[in-house]
Amino acid sequence: MTGQFAVTAALAFGLALPAAAETVSTFKLENGLDVVVIEDHRAAVAVQMIWYRVGAADEPAGHSGIAHFLEHLMFKGTDTVGPNEFSAIVEAQGGDDNAFTSWDYTAYFQRVAADRLDLMMGLEADRMRNLALLQDDVDTERQVILEERGERTDSSPGALLSEQMRAAQYLNHPYAIPIIGWRHEMEGLSRQDALDFYARFYAPNNATLIIAGDVTPDAALALAEKHYGGIAPSPDLAPRERPQEPPQLAERRMTLTDERVSEPYVFRTYLAPERDPGNQAEAAALTVLAELLGGNGQTSVLPQALQFESQIAVYTAAFYDGTSIDDGTFGVYVVPAPGVCLETAEAEMDRVIAEFLVEGPDPAALDRIRTQIRANEIYARDDVESLAYDYGEGLSIGLTPADIEGWDAALSAVTEADIMAAAAKVFDRKNAVTGWLTRPDTATEVAE
Amino acid sequence: MIRRTALAALAALTLALALAAPARAELDIQEVTSPGGITAWLVEDHNIPFTALEIQFRGGTSLDPADKRGAVNLMTALIEEGAGDLDSLGFAEARDALAAGFSFSSGTDSVGVSARFLTENRDQAIDLLRSALVTPRFDDAALERVREQVLSNLRSDAKDPDAIAGQTFNALAFGDHPYGSSGDGTLETVAALTRDDILAAHQGALARDRIYVAVAGDITAAELGPLLDRLLGDLPATGTPLPTRAELLLTGGVTVVDFPTPQASVLFGHVGIAREDPDFFAAFILNEAMGGGRFTARLMSEIREKRGLTYGIGSYLYGLDQAELYLGQFSASSDKVAEAIAVLSAEWARLASDGLTAEELAATKTYLTGSYPLRFNGNGPIASILVGMQMEGLPIDYAVTRNARIEAVTLEDTARVAKRVFLPEALHFVVVGEPSGL
Numbered sequence: 088m089t090g091q092f093a094v095t096a097a098l099a100f101g102l103a104l105p106a107a108a109e110t111v112s113t114f115k116l117e118n119g120l121d122v123v124v125i126e127d128h129r130a131a132v133a134v135q136m137i138w139y140r141v142g143a144a145d146e147p148a149g150h151s152g153i154a155h156f157l158e159h160l161m162f163k164g165t166d167t168v169g170p171n172e173f174s175a176i177v178e179a180q181g182g183d184d185n186a187f188t189s190w191d192y193t194a195y196f197q198r199v200a201a202d203r204l205d206l207m208m209g210l211e212a213d214r215m216r217n218l219a220l221l222q223d224d225v226d227t228e229r230q231v232i233l234e235e236r237g238e239r240t241d242s243s244p245g246a247l248l249s250e251q252m253r254a255a256q257y258l259n260h261p262y263a264i265p266i267i268g269w270r271h272e273m274e275g276l277s278r279q280d281a282l283d284f285y286a287r288f289y290a291p292n293n294a295t296l297i298i299a300g301d302v303t304p305d306a307a308l309a310l311a312e313k314h315y316g317g318i319a320p321s322p323d324l325a326p327r328e329r330p331q332e333p334p335q336l337a338e339r340r341m342t343l344t345d346e347r348v349s350e351p352y353v354f355r356t357y358l359a360p361e362r363d364p365g366n367q368a369e370a371a372a373l374t375v376l377a378e379l380l381g382g383n384g385q386t387s388v389l390p391q392a393l394q395f396e397s398q399i400a401v402y403t404a405a406f407y408d409g410t411s412i413d414d415g416t417f418g419v420y421v422v423p424a425p426g427v428c429l430e431t432a433e434a435e436m437d438r439v440i441a442e443f444l445v446e447g448p449d450p451a452a453l454d455r456i457r458t459q460i461r462a463n464e465i466y467a468r469d470d471v472e473s474l475a476y477d478y479g480e481g482l483s484i485g486l487t488p489a490d491i492e493g494w495d496a497a498l499s500a501v502t503e504a505d506i507m508a509a510a511a512k513v514f515d516r517k518n519a520v521t522g523w524l525t526r527p528d529t530a531t532e533v534a535e
Numbered sequence: 536m537i538r539r540t541a542l543a544a545l546a547a548l549t550l551a552l553a554l555a556a557p558a559r560a561e562l563d564i565q566e567v568t569s570p571g572g573i574t575a576w577l578v579e580d581h582n583i584p585f586t587a588l589e590i591q592f593r594g595g596t597s598l599d600p601a602d603k604r605g606a607v608n609l610m611t612a613l614i615e616e617g618a619g620d621l622d623s624l625g626f627a628e629a630r631d632a633l634a635a636g637f638s639f640s641s642g643t644d645s646v647g648v649s650a651r652f653l654t655e656n657r658d659q660a661i662d663l664l665r666s667a668l669v670t671p672r673f674d675d676a677a678l679e680r681v682r683e684q685v686l687s688n689l690r691s692d693a694k695d696p697d698a699i700a701g702q703t704f705n706a707l708a709f710g711d712h713p714y715g716s717s718g719d720g721t722l723e724t725v726a727a728l729t730r731d732d733i734l735a736a737h738q739g740a741l742a743r744d745r746i747y748v749a750v751a752g753d754i755t756a757a758e759l760g761p762l763l764d765r766l767l768g769d770l771p772a773t774g775t776p777l778p779t780r781a782e783l784l785l786t787g788g789v790t791v792v793d794f795p796t797p798q799a800s801v802l803f804g805h806v807g808i809a810r811e812d813p814d815f816f817a818a819f820i821l822n823e824a825m826g827g828g829r830f831t832a833r834l835m836s837e838i839r840e841k842r843g844l845t846y847g848i849g850s851y852l853y854g855l856d857q858a859e860l861y862l863g864q865f866s867a868s869s870d871k872v873a874e875a876i877a878v879l880s881a882e883w884a885r886l887a888s889d890g891l892t893a894e895e896l897a898a899t900k901t902y903l904t905g906s907y908p909l910r911f912n913g914n915g916p917i918a919s920i921l922v923g924m925q926m927e928g929l930p931i932d933y934a935v936t937r938n939a940r941i942e943a944v945t946l947e948d949t950a951r952v953a954k955r956v957f958l959p960e961a962l963h964f965v966v967v968g969e970p971s972g973l
Binding site: 174181182230255346459 | 568580582583587590615616619623624626627630631632633634636644651653676679680683684687690691692693694695696794795796797798800829830831839840841842843844845846847866868871898901902903904905906907908909911912913914915
C-alpha cells in the first residue's frame with residue numbers, strides 16, 4: 088500500500104493512553120455523602136457533578152418553581168465567593184459549568200482539566216452550605232426565570248399542551264406541576280423561599296457526588312473527604328413520600344387551540360410504573376415496548392402502519408422514561424398527513440395499538456433491539472459524562488449501583504411475554520390523557 | 536429538565552489563575568491517503584471496539600438551482616430510505632441488525648454523513664453505508680412519504696418565530712443568492728421536485744472532488760486506506776460547480792415581522808470576517824468576550840444578569856464559504872425587546888470605541904485556551920472536529936498551534952480590530968413578535 092502516512096501531528100493532550108475506560112467505584116462518607124468515581128483515563132479531563140435529592144416534586148404547595156429558581160440562585164455567591172464569581176472562576180480555568188433541575192433532583196456540574204478538580208470541589212462544597220443572596224440579585228434573576236418560561240413554554244403551543252396534559256395526568260401527585268413553575272406563583276417566589284428550601288435540602292446526606300474522568304478512586308475519595316467531609320449532615324431529612332395517585336377512574340381529554348399551531352397532532356399519555364430498587368423488570372419491558380412501537384422512525388410498528396402501509400401520518404412516535412421516583416408516563420404521538428383529521432388519526436393510532444396487543448412483537452424486531460442494547464454498552468464507553476449522568480440520576484431517585492449496572496441486562500432479558508404483559512397493563516384508557524393540538528380554523532373540522 | 540443557560544460577571548476575574556497546559560498525553564492525527572487517492576485524517580484509539588466516521592461534501596443546499604430549491608435537502612433525507620436491493624424498511628433493518636448508526640444532514644455549504652460501527656462487523660457496515668451513498672434507490676413511495684415530512688416541516692417553520700427571523704434575515708442579507716432563501720425549499724418548489732431532480736442532486740452533491748473525511752477509533756491506517764476506496768471510490772469524480780461569491784446587501788436598521796407571541800425572537804447582525812483574515816483570531820477573542828454563550832460575556836452580563844431582559848443571548852462569527860456574517864440572537868418579552876436592543880447597540884458601540892480591558896482579554900484567552908482540549912472527549916467528537924478543520928482549510932497541526940495563535944493576540948490588536956469588526960451603525964435587527972416601542 089502506498090502513501091498511507093503523510094503527516095503525523097503530536098498534540099499536547101488527547102487519547103492514546105492505553106487504559107481501560109469505565110471503572111466505577113462507590114463510597115459513602117461519614118456525613119452521608121454518596122461518592123461515585125468513574126474512571127476514564129483516555130483524556131486528561133474530569134467532570135464533577137453534585138446531585139441533590141430534591142426537585143420540583145418536593146416543593147411546598149403554592150411555591151412552584153422554587154427548586155429551579157434556587158438552582159439559578161446557587162450561582163449568586165456565598166459568604167466568601169462573590170455573586171457570579173463561581174462561573175468566572177470555572178471559566179478562568181478553561182472549564183464549563185451549568186446546572187439542571189428535574190422533578191426528582193437538582194444537579195450542578197463542571198468540566199475541567201483533571202488537575203483542576205481540587206479547586207472545583209472546594210467551590211462546590213462551599214456552596215452546599217454557605218449560600219449568600221442579595222435581594223437585588225434575587226429580583227433580577229426572577230425576571231430571568233420568567234423570560235425562561237416565556238421562551239420554553241409560553242412561546243410554544245406544543246409545550247403548553249404538554250404542560251396542561253401533565254397537570255391532568257396526575258390527580259394528586261406533584262408531578263402535575265411544571266418544573267419551571269406556574270407563572271403566577273413564580274412571580275411571588277422570594278429570597279426567603281429560596282433560602283428556606285436551600286437550608287432544608289442542600290446537605291451531604293441528601294446528595295450524590297460524581298467524579299468522572301482522568302482520576303483514580305483513591306485520589307477522588309481523598310479530595311471528597313478534604314472538601315465535603317467536614318460538612319455536617321442535615322438532621323431532619325424526611326423520607327421522600329409524595330402524595331400518591333388514587334385509582335384513576337376516568338379518561339381525560341383536552342383540546343388546545345392556538346393560532347400559532349402549524350401541524351395539528353394527537354398526543355396520548357398513560358400513567359406507567361417506574362424503575363424501582365431491585366425491581367426494574369417491568370420498566371425494562373415498557374422501555375422495549377416503546378422502542379418496538381415507535382422508537383425507530385422506519386421499522387417500528389406505528390410508522391410502519393401509519394406512514395408506510397398507509398399514509399395517515401407524516402410522523403409518529405412512542406416514548407417512555409421510567410427513571411423517576413414515582414409513576415411516570417408512556418406516550419404515543421401521531422401527526423396526521425394533510426387532509427386527515429385528528430379523529431381519524433387517533434382512531435388509527437388506537438387500531439394499531441389494539442392490533443399489537445393481539446399480534447405481539449415481530450421476533451426479528453426484538454432481536455434487532457437486543458443487538459442494539461448490546462452495542463450501546465460499547466458505544467456508551469466513549470461518553471463518560473453520559474455514564475456519570477446515569478449514575479447521578481439513578482442514585483438520586485433511589486436506585487442502587489447494582490440497579491444501574493444491571494439496567495442493560497434487564498433490557499436484554501425482556502421477553503415477548505414480558506412486553507405483552509406490560510402493554511396489556513399500561514394501555515388502560517382510564518389512566519390516560521389525550522390531547523389534541525389544533526389551529527382555530529381546524530377546531531370545528533376535527534371536533535367530535 | 537431545565538438547564539440554566541449562561542451567567543456572568545466581570546468583576547471577579549482578578550483571580551485569573553495561571554493555566555498550565557493540561558496533563559500531557561498524545562493525540563496523533565495521521566493523514567491517510569487511500570490507494571485510489573482519497574484522503575482522511577485519522578486518530579487511532581483501540582480502547583473501545585468501534586469507529587466513528589465523519590464525511591463532509593462541500594456545496595450542500597446552495598447547489599440547488601433556484602427553481603429546484605430543496606432538492607439537495609430532500610435527496611439527503613432519502614439516502615437512508617433504501618439502497619441497492621434493499622427497500623426503505625430492509626435498509627433500516629440491516630443497519631439495526633449491525634447496530635450501526637448512520638445519519639445524513641444537509642447544510643448551507645455541505646452535506647454531512649456521520650457513522651459509527653462496531654469493529655466486529657465493520658466490513659458489513661461499510662458495505663451498507665456504501666450502498667446508501669453510491670446506489671440509493673429514491674423509490675417513489677419513499678420520495679412521496681419524505682416529501683410530505685419536508686412539507687410538514689416547512690409549514691411548521693412558517694409559524695416558528697425563530698425560523699421566520701432566520702429566513703427574513705437571510706433574504707435581507709443575500710437576496711437572490713442561494714444564501715438568501717431556505718435550503719429546505721418552499722412549499723411550491725418541494726411539491727414540484729421529481730425523482731430526476733433528486734437523482735441530479737445526488738450526482739451533483741456527492742462527488743469526490745469535494746469530499747472531506749475524518750475517522751477516530753478502533754481502526755488502523757492500513758485498514759482505513761482500502762476502506763475509503765470501497766466506501767467512496769465509486770462516487771462521481773466531479774459534481775455541480777460551487778456557488779459564486781455572495782454579495783452582502785444588508786444595511787443597518789430594524790425589521791419587525793408581526794407575529795402573535797408574548798415573547799419576540801430577535802436575530803441581529805452585520806458583516807463578519809473571513810477565517811483566513813490575519814485579524815480573525817483577534818475578532819474571535821472579541822466575540823467571545825462580547826457574546827460568548829458563557830456567563831462572563833458582556834451581552835449576558837448586561838442584558839441578562841444586570842437587567843433580567845432575556846434568558847439567554849449570544850453572538851458568533853458565521854463564516855460561510857461565500858460570505859462572512861457576524862450574527863447573534865435572543866428572545867425577550869414584548870415590553871423588553873426595545874430596551875434589550877438599546878443596551879446591545881450601546882455595548883456594540885462601547886466595544887468599538889474602548890476595546891477590551893487587559894483583564895478581560897487575559898480572562899478570555901485563558902478560557903479559550905483552557906477549554907479547547909476539553910472538546911476532544913471521545914471518538915465521535917474528535918472525528919467531527921477533524922472533518923471541520925479540513926472543511927475550513929486548516930493545517931493538520933492546527934490543533935497544536937491554535938492556542939499559540941490566541942495567545943499571540945495583543946491588547947492593541949483587539950483595540951484595532953474592534954473598530955473594524957463592531958459596526959453599530961450597520962447592525963440590523965429582525966424582530967418577530969409584537970414588540971412595543973420599536
